[in-house]
Amino acid sequence: MRHVGMVVILLCFLTVGCATTNTTTTNGQSSGQSFANWDFKNYEATKDLAKSLLKTWRLNSGFIRGALGAKFQALPSEVVRAMDELDEMAQKPIDELDDMELGYSLGVRVLMAGEIVLKAIERYSPEVLPIVLKILGIFS
Numbered sequence: 393m394r395h396v397g398m399v400v401i402l403l404c405f406l407t408v409g410c411a412t413t414n415t416t417t418t419n420g421q422s423s424g425q426s427f428a429n430w431d432f433k434n435y436e437a438t439k440d441l442a443k444s445l446l447k448t449w450r451l452n453s454g455f456i457r458g459a460l461g462a463k464f465q466a467l468p469s470e471v472v473r474a475m476d477e478l479d480e481m482a483q484k485p486i487d488e489l490d491d492m493e494l495g496y497s498l499g500v501r502v503l504m505a506g507e508i509v510l511k512a513i514e515r516y517s518p519e520v521l522p523i524v525l526k527i528l529g530i531f532s
Contacts, residue, residue, distance in 0.1 A: 438494075438495075438498070439491070439494055441498070442494035442495065442497050442498050443486050443489075443494065445497065445498070445501065446478070446481060446482050446486055446489070446494075446497055447482075447486060449478050449479070449481075449482040449497075450479065450482045450483070453475055453478065453479050453482075456475070457475075467508075468507045468508075468510075468511055470503060470504075470507045471503075471504050471507050471508060474500040474501075474503050474504045474507075475504065477500055478497060478500055478501075481493060481496075481497055
């Protein structure tokens with residue numbers, strides 16, 4: 393049952409991706425060019441976001457570590473390592489960080505979120521996934 397649920401989720405992602413690519417290319421503009429234009433327009437906003445998140449990271453990291461206490465070490469090692477890297481990066485003056493470091497700080501946050509979501513799925517999906525699939529009408 394667990395494998396069936398993962399296959400359904402992967403098929404949904406694949407279907408959405410194919411539909412998006414088809415729509416973009418039929419409008420006469422390649423999806424690569426569209427992404428490049430979007431990325432260029434959002435460059436400054438992305439930098440500002442990374443800087444803002446790093447400014448508050450030490451507070452957030454302290455809160456997470458304090459709230460979890462000894463359970464913090466039970467987090468996936470990738471999450472602990474990512475938090476340590478962000479702690480280190482957040483100690484530097486924000487204006488001295490280059491684009492690579494700012495981008496990396498955002499990527500590490502995505503990594504942390506992904507690892508936490510994967511662990512939650514592993515832990516709770518055997519109980520929750522059948523209910524979700526039934527609600528969606530995929531399986532009775």
